[in-house]
Amino acid sequence: MEMDASGKKVLILAGPDFEDRELFYPLYRFLEAGANVKVGGIGEKQYKGKYGVPIDVDGQCEDYINERFDCVVVPGGWAPDKIRANKAALEIVRKTMKDGGVVAAICHAGWVLTSADVVKGKKVTSFANIKDDLIHAGATWVDEEVVVDGNLVTSRKPADLPAFVKAALKQMTLSRV
Numbered sequence: 001m002e003m004d005a006s007g008k009k010v011l012i013l014a015g016p017d018f019e020d021r022e023l024f025y026p027l028y029r030f031l032e033a034g035a036n037v038k039v040g041g042i043g044e045k046q047y048k049g050k051y052g053v054p055i056d057v058d059g060q061c062e063d064y065i066n067e068r069f070d071c072v073v074v075p076g077g078w079a080p081d082k083i084r085a086n087k088a089a090l091e092i093v094r095k096t097m098k099d100g101g102v103v104a105a106i107c108h109a110g111w112v113l114t115s116a117d118v119v120k121g122k123k124v125t126s127f128a129n130i131k132d133d134l135i136h137a138g139a140t141w142v143d144e145e146v147v148v149d150g151n152l153v154t155s156r157k158p159a160d161l162p163a164f165v166k167a168a169l170k171q172m173t174l175s176r177v
Contacts, residue, residue, distance in 0.1 A: 041057035
């Protein structure tokens with residue numbers, strides 16, 4: 001089933017050593033669905049993924065802090081450890097959640113969710129190595145392909161990408177932003 005995301009605004013967060021598939025797969029799927037997609041960085045104009053694939057950013061998180069997004073996607077890899085230190089990125093995540101937009105986080109992106117303090121009382125999943133971080137932040141962690149709790153969508157690893165993006169697109173078309 002093809003989802004129509006025409007008129008929806010999506011921000012994908014990027015940082016050094018992002019998980020290549022977890023950034024590019026959502027990027028192309030959201031574009032295919034007709035969304036207006038931007039890639040937001042945390043200081044640099046370009047980042048290389050863990051496997052060396054480069055991405056040019058459209059702007060920095062500070063440039064997007066006053067915009068409303070229907071969906072914010074946080075890829076995994078090692079980038080979330082750097083993204084979580086960016087105040088503007090955390091504010092974008094918090095604001096998107098508060099405004100009813102979708103926040104979609106996969107793999108190690110749960111680190112960004114914990115630093116943004118948006119998982120307390122939420123059911124989530126992630127790469128197993130950061131399970132404790134999410135639990136200590138107040139989340140209920142489960143080992144499932146994709147978990148949807150309101151406007152928060154989480155997945156564990158690249159193999160979960162089809163279910164992850166499908167769920168994020170579905171939630172975004174239902175969102176109230």
